[in-house]
Amino acid sequence: MSESQTLQTLPVLPLKNTALFPFLMTPLSVGRPASLAAVEAALATEKKELVVVAQRDPNVEEPTQDDLYTVGTKAIVRKMSRPSDELMELLVLGVERVVIVRLEHTEPYLTAKIQPLPLPTDTGTEVEALQRAIVELAGKAISLAQPQAPPELARMLASSEDPLRLVFLLASMFSLDLAKEQKLLECESRVDALRLMHQYLSYEVQVLELRTKIASEARSEMSKEQREYLLRQQMRAIQQELGERNPEQAEVDLLRERLEKADLPEDVRKEVERELGRLERLPAAAPDFHVIRSYIELVLELPWRVSTQDNLDIANARQVLDEDHYDLKEVKERILEFLGVMKMNPSAKAPILCFVGPPGVGKTSLGQSIARAIGRKFERMSLGGLHDEAELRGHRRTYVGAMPGRLIQAVRRAGSNNPVIMLDEVDKLGRDYRGDPASALLEILDPEQNKSFRDNYLDLPFSLANVFFITTANTLDSIPGPLLDRMEILRLAGYTEEEKIQIARRYLIPRQLKEAGLSDEQLSITDEALKKIIGGYTREAGLRRLERAIARIARKTALKFAEGHGEPVVIRPEDLVEMLGPQPFMPEDARKTLPPGVATGLAWTETGGDVLYLEATLLPDGKGLTLTGQLGEVMQESAKAAQSYVWSHADELGIDLKLFRDAGVHLHVPAGATPKDGPSAGVTAVVALASMYTKQPVRSDTAMTGEITLSGLVLPIGGVKEKVLAARRAGIRRVILPKANEKDLRDVPEEARNEMQFIFAERIEDVIVNTIPALAERLAAPAQTA
Amino acid sequence: MFFPSQSFGEAVWRPAADVYRRPDGWLLKFDLAGVSPGDVVISVEGRRVTVRGVRRDNVLDECCTCYRMEITYSEFERTVDLPCVVENAHWEIEFNNGMLLVRLHGGGAL
Numbered sequence: 001m002s003e004s005q006t007l008q009t010l011p012v013l014p015l016k017n018t019a020l021f022p023f024l025m026t027p028l029s030v031g032r033p034a035s036l037a038a039v040e041a042a043l044a045t046e047k048k049e050l051v052v053v054a055q056r057d058p059n060v061e062e063p064t065q066d067d068l069y070t071v072g073t074k075a076i077v078r079k080m081s082r083p084s085d086e087l088m089e090l091l092v093l094g095v096e097r098v099v100i101v102r103l104e105h106t107e108p109y110l111t112a113k114i115q116p117l118p119l120p121t122d123t124g125t126e127v128e129a130l131q132r133a134i135v136e137l138a139g140k141a142i143s144l145a146q147p148q149a150p151p152e153l154a155r156m157l158a159s160s161e162d163p164l165r166l167v168f169l170l171a172s173m174f175s176l177d178l179a180k181e182q183k184l185l186e187c188e189s190r191v192d193a194l195r196l197m198h199q200y201l202s203y204e205v206q207v208l209e210l211r212t213k214i215a216s217e218a219r220s221e222m223s224k225e226q227r228e229y230l231l232r233q234q235m236r237a238i239q240q241e242l243g244e245r246n247p248e249q250a251e252v253d254l255l256r257e258r259l260e261k262a263d264l265p266e267d268v269r270k271e272v273e274r275e276l277g278r279l280e281r282l283p284a285a286a287p288d289f290h291v292i293r294s295y296i297e298l299v300l301e302l303p304w305r306v307s308t309q310d311n312l313d314i315a316n317a318r319q320v321l322d323e324d325h326y327d328l329k330e331v332k333e334r335i336l337e338f339l340g341v342m343k344m345n346p347s348a349k350a351p352i353l354c355f356v357g358p359p360g361v362g363k364t365s366l367g368q369s370i371a372r373a374i375g376r377k378f379e380r381m382s383l384g385g386l387h388d389e390a391e392l393r394g395h396r397r398t399y400v401g402a403m404p405g406r407l408i409q410a411v412r413r414a415g416s417n418n419p420v421i422m423l424d425e426v427d428k429l430g431r432d433y434r435g436d437p438a439s440a441l442l443e444i445l446d447p448e449q450n451k452s453f454r455d456n457y458l459d460l461p462f463s464l465a466n467v468f469f470i471t472t473a474n475t476l477d478s479i480p481g482p483l484l485d486r487m488e489i490l491r492l493a494g495y496t497e498e499e500k501i502q503i504a505r506r507y508l509i510p511r512q513l514k515e516a517g518l519s520d521e522q523l524s525i526t527d528e529a530l531k532k533i534i535g536g537y538t539r540e541a542g543l544r545r546l547e548r549a550i551a552r553i554a555r556k557t558a559l560k561f562a563e564g565h566g567e568p569v570v571i572r573p574e575d576l577v578e579m580l581g582p583q584p585f586m587p588e589d590a591r592k593t594l595p596p597g598v599a600t601g602l603a604w605t606e607t608g609g610d611v612l613y614l615e616a617t618l619l620p621d622g623k624g625l626t627l628t629g630q631l632g633e634v635m636q637e638s639a640k641a642a643q644s645y646v647w648s649h650a651d652e653l654g655i656d657l658k659l660f661r662d663a664g665v666h667l668h669v670p671a672g673a674t675p676k677d678g679p680s681a682g683v684t685a686v687v688a689l690a691s692m693y694t695k696q697p698v699r700s701d702t703a704m705t706g707e708i709t710l711s712g713l714v715l716p717i718g719g720v721k722e723k724v725l726a727a728r729r730a731g732i733r734r735v736i737l738p739k740a741n742e743k744d745l746r747d748v749p750e751e752a753r754n755e756m757q758f759i760f761a762e763r764i765e766d767v768i769v770n771t772i773p774a775l776a777e778r779l780a781a782p783a784q785t786a
Numbered sequence: 787m788f789f790p791s792q793s794f795g796e797a798v799w800r801p802a803a804d805v806y807r808r809p810d811g812w813l814l815k816f817d818l819a820g821v822s823p824g825d826v827v828i829s830v831e832g833r834r835v836t837v838r839g840v841r842r843d844n845v846l847d848e849c850c851t852c853y854r855m856e857i858t859y860s861e862f863e864r865t866v867d868l869p870c871v872v873e874n875a876h877w878e879i880e881f882n883n884g885m886l887l888v889r890l891h892g893g894g895a896l
Binding site: 040043044045046047048076077078079080081082093095 | 797846851856858
């Protein structure tokens, strides 16, 4: 037989991306001109047959033999429709696997000589097993991918007897990629084809299972949100059914109710009405909702017209003040005066007081007793370290997290518009680029301006005119002048030993006994022991350390009782070492004898007064004046003036002038680490230098203070009481003061005054005469003795 | 995703058939329009009647280009199973307006 007899020639329809399988009816779209021509040619024959073969590369438009696979399928066109000249829709039936022997023509369409390639027909248990497994897997895959797939499909798969028919159908259903499809088509045995399909289906089932899992997870996530939304809607519906309004509306109603009851000035009421209106129109989720709500709450809570009735019973007030504080006559008098004025003229302005004094003297507690005495609310705020003006005056409401200033908050807490407000540590106000709180205080503390104090947050004028302001400070130096000017300064100086004993007896010991749970029979402290605590264990102007020491004694005693001790405890001076440890301060420290060049000075400090020693020494072959001991500028100048005075009066003092030329001087003031400043050590420097140059010692029982001039005058100084008390603490009983300070002695407690000798000096010579005995005869100037 | 637009197909097509019972036998009607009587072969075996043949596309010579094809050509085969054995029946055929009528006379009981 010749070749042309055995081989059929048919038009070729090349396919992109897919292979056509025998037994299957497959729809195809044809658009390429050569393919259209091939189909036309096929349709023009009786049998309507053509060869369908896949392209190796789908991007080739005009394939040649090398671009086509060699195994294809002979197919019959069963149905065709051609909606336009460029497109044909075909339904073709694969009938036979064929091999393309060679391409005959390429124009106008491909034709090929083909040879049938019968499908393999091998059988066996493996074929059987694979076939069943595939049917099962395919059922699973179909139910996963398309749960609504008609059951006939699975039945059709199961009923398919020829395993290859099954494989081909599944391959075209699952849209395998072309390489796999082609491999199936070219398979040499059924087993090969079944294995390939099985492998693919197992993978596909896994992917589908995963996909289903992901989808179901996403669905459950979604339904949770939907559930919440639904519940919320239901809640709303229930509330409506029950006649309840939604919570936001209820809140607005509540505020409106409060507004109607509140006693507000007319302009304030209008403002609140306006804000309430805005609130009603806002959804609760709007960020402004809460801002406006807190604002309205603040306005409603402020005591616009609420004030407490002052208790103007002066006898009662005096009693309360005396109960709480010992002594402090001046301050108490001032408060009682104010009460007197209030009684006579109820519209009088409240005073603005400033308590100045060392720590622990009772400034803060005095404020509390004032409030108690006149029956006002008490609010206290510390200004220490405050550096932001907005803290006092509030932030504008436009800022996130804005709040009213501390003053408005204090008034709100107090609940009345005439509380006692204590501004602690007004001397420690900070000041930086963020603003100057001291300047904000100017408005607050000015009775003319604070009638209509405007907080940035509140943005409505609020009157602070009836507020009784009390500020406290340790020193006036760091308070700006204009602020100081607005306040009435009341000094609370340090306490004397006698005062401290009194205070301890009346207040501190009873308080600490109560704290420790002891009765006054169980623990008593002798006066001698108290004196030793005051002098040896606590050196301070105030009472804090004293109270701590008493507290410690009380605790230790309580421990003894708790351990079963039965006898009452009496604390004597010798018990203190056991109770408080070794004495930290030696009873001062007054040096018994002084070498030439050392003089005793007095200093005022924030914690009261102090005794300090000026030490001068000659530096042979040295030059100039060296000053050490952290001396401030004023003090350095004062020391220079002192040297100049001594130099200029060398003759009178009997000093060899050569000493000034040939030797330098070093002046040192211990303790070296404490900064010191001020002019009041002038006389001390003169005495120290005179003593040094003349090599005559200074009397060790005399302390001195005073500013000097070059001409030898002694000028007055401040802090007389503290300085005198410090000298007394140190055991010095002879003090030289400037003549002009004589009047200040009346501040010094009487017992101290009686115990001590005061010398008032007008000129330097008076001081030298009274301190360096050896020079007294040389300078026969008269000294005045008190 | 992959609902079978594909389905199995046979290389031969099956014409539609009606079957009628008559007092003395059976009448079978086959939808075979366009099939010439010479191209039809009928065989009867047991209870089974088979019609084979071919429908030829008789406009091929007119040099036309096909734009729609819904009629199926080439070989067809249709087997009809009857409730009783008709192997020995006498039968005659008739073409009537495109329908092939097969009449079976006698030929066994049900």
